Amino acid sequence: QVQLVESGGGLVQAGGSLRLSCAASGVTFRGYAMGWFRQAPGQEREFRAAIHWSSATTYYADSVKGRFTISRDNAKNTLYLQMNSLKPEDTAVYFCARHRGDRAIKDLNKYAYWGQGTQVTVSS
Numbered sequence: 164q165v166q167l168v169e170s171g172g173g174l175v176q177a178g179g180s181l182r183l184s185c186a187a188s189g190v191t192f193r194g195y196a197m198g199w200f201r202q203a204p205g206q207e208r209e210f211r212a213a214i215h216w217s218s219a220t221t222y223y224a225d226s227v228k229g230r231f232t233i234s235r236d237n238a239k240n241t242l243y244l245q246m247n248s249l250k251p252e253d254t255a256v257y258f259c260a261r262h263r264g265d266r267a268i269k270d271l272n273k274y275a276y277w278g279q280g281t282q283v284t285v286s287s
Contacts, residue, residue, distance in 0.1 A: 165190045165276050167259050172281030179249050181283060185242040185259030190276055192240040196262035199244045200271055201255035210269045212244060222268050249285045256280040
């Protein structure tokens with residue numbers, strides 16, 4: 164059974180930090196790019212960050228560059244998202260996902276498996 168389980172979300176004040184984790188099981192983790200997306204109420208799911216299977220290359224949405232850092236531990240089948248200098252507009256449900264390969268890394272339609280999401284709320 165494929166499972167991607169996010170954790171680490173919560174309520175934080177603007178300027179604060181959170182670290183999200185995504186534990187993968189039942190699915191091949193090594194060898195595939197992984198990504199983080201977010202979805203706010205009434206809005207479409209949108210790309211936040213992604214990482215190549217080897218961690219050699221990372222990708223970020225412009226609005227999170229310099230604030231968020233994506234990383235992975237292939238030995239632990241775990242993906243991370245360190246979020247610093249959080250803003251109220253970062254409030255959303257955050258999802259991790261496993262890519263089908265490693266191309267079109269920002270296209271959510273290229274991701275085969277998704278977690279259930281974790282809520283991040285940033286108060287002003």
